[in-house]
Amino acid sequence: MGTARYSGEFKRDAVALVESSGRRIPSVARxxxxxxxxxxxxxxxxxxxAASSASGEGPLTPAEREELRQLRKQVRELELExxxxxxxxxxFAKEMGR
Numbered sequence: 001m002g003t004a005r006y007s008g009e010f011k012r013d014a015v016a017l018v019e020s021s022g023r024r025i026p027s028v029a030r031x032x033x034x035x036x037x038x039x040x041x042x043x044x045x046x047x048x049x050a051a052s053s054a055s056g057e058g059p060l061t062p063a064e065r066e067e068l069r070q071l072r073k074q075v076r077e078l079e080l081e082x083x084x085x086x087x088x089x090x091x092f093a094k095e096m097g098r
Contacts, residue, residue, distance in 0.1 A: 011042045014028065017032075019043075025043070
């Protein structure tokens, strides 16, 4: 059994219908001929997108993903260097104390 593909405009209109009419999701889904769970997911995504845009966040661009990947790698390297220096300092402090 295949899944139906709906346009972004259809999904936005369906979400708007639920939110503006105050009707329950199953009722609107039945009227539109879509699965109620699909409509529920569209509403959840719409609300999450609205919340993230209100907070100034949004999906990452490919350039931002690459920068994030590089920064995480750099953090791992710096943490490793810090651990090596911490161990070296402890070793030399022990040697100087003899």
